[in-house]
């Protein structure tokens with residue numbers, strides 16, 4: 001069963017403890033810092049009832065993103081579902097429900113990975129996937145750790161006690177993108193842990209209304225936005241990032257997926273297809289976002305009257321080349337699919353290409369933003385303070401006269417440039433650049449990983465073959 005947007009919103013009204021700007025938020029669906037974005041997430045749920053999107057998003061009564069792909073065709077079908085969702089937020093909603101849906105499907109494809117030496121979480125991992133699928137739930141995740149606190153205090157979430165029926169955890173995890181809009185959070189650790197670090201080595205899924213669990217939200221760009229006209233993206237697609245703080249939170253055993261086992265806690269990301277499934281969703285969204293930004297660039301150059309200048313057409317050509325690169329990574333990861341667990345766990349997108357996508361996207365995004373800002377020029381900032389200027393009886397006619405260009409009335413042009421500034425230059429835009437560069441992990445981590453996932457041996461052998469083909473005495 002898929003949920004409606006209304007059912008999803010009702011689920012968020014569960015008494016969860018969210019803090020924003022010195023205030024405890026009573027209801028994320030009504031608070032000015034969150035309500036429009038909550039409505040955007042609800043809109044994603046409603047897409048499943050749209051007769052055009054239903055066959056793309058839903059299969060056998062459940063959302064396709066939760067399904068374990070069994071073939072190349074399944075991967076393609078899942079990507080089409082990801083695309084539909086990504087387009088609804090123009091690529092600016094990164095943590096849509098399909099993200100963790102695909103991750104959970106990765107767990108379900110290889111549950112044996114959860115069977116560690118001291119704890120067997122295989123059934124719990126399968127139950128987690130079942131619960132998300134059957135409830136059509138939205139699950140965020142926090143895998144990062146805060147730096148040590150004052151005097152080196154360990155602030156990272158850890159187990160502090162075992163009780164009848166479960167464990168008690170205390171500490172913080174970062175960065176909970178979309179967590180305030182989720183039904184559950186999956187808490188784990190993706191970076192390698194020392195073999196003797198048992199307290200931090202755990203993975204569990206927790207409901208947002210669990211006593212003692214708090215989310216401390218960053219600034220809400222939605223709340224700061226003036227109107228949809230002035231801030232069309234940040235007013236509606238501010239997915240939020242929050243720190244998860246748990247003060248003696250009880251987690252029942254059935255929600256614990258790994259426990260006091262550093263090797264298994266890391267393995268669930270790398271030895272199941274969970275992480276590669278994440279990349280499949282995010283690479284599809286990235287491609288969509290670049291399409292959107294490139295579309296903006298084309299419209300801006302037309303509105304500025306620069307579209308036929310050779311350097312401008314070449315710059316647009318470079319952007320279109322970036323879109324094609326982003327698309328190529330998705331298609332190539334699908335085409336290089338690999339079997340999971342000898343085919344028993346279906347298939348996953350190819351690892352080498354998926355890992356490389358993280359390098360490409362992190363480097364391409366800031367370049368694309370910079371190129372489009374240059375194309376837009378000063379027009380991007382030389383804008384009336386708000387749409388109210390256009391509506392003012394005295395000022396409106398002046399603004400309409402001085403801010404329009406041939407074929408581009410002031411209202412259309414201001415609207416376009418305000419959208420562009422929100423996407424490329426606002427605080428919301430700055431957060432997006434940080435997101436695209438880091439949400440996959442820090443460069444020193446994924447670049448090192450590529451040395452193992454990449455074709456290092458093939459590259460080396462080819463160079464060596466050339467060297468082996470001649471010597472001091474070789475004449476041709």
Ligand SMILES: Cc1cc2nc3c(=O)[nH]c(=O)nc-3n(C[C@H](O)[C@H](O)[C@H](O)COP(=O)(O)OP(=O)(O)OC[C@H]3O[C@@H](n4cnc5c(N)ncnc54)[C@H](O)[C@@H]3O)c2cc1C
Pocket residue numbers: 095141142143144145174175176177178241431434435438439440441442443444
């Ligand atoms: C907008 C945004 C949203 C995010 N959403 C999520 C989310 O929903 N869930 C989640 O789990 N995580 C999320 N992340 C976290 C993300 O995965 C981490 O930011 C990333 O893994 C880097 O970890 P860190 O922030 O702890 O950086 P740090 O480890 O503190 O590193 C910061 C920088 O220091 C340098 N550095 C640190 N250590 C080394 C080293 N050993 N060698 C070389 N250089 C080093 C690098 O320049 C690195 O970029 C998000 C991040 C951002 C920015």
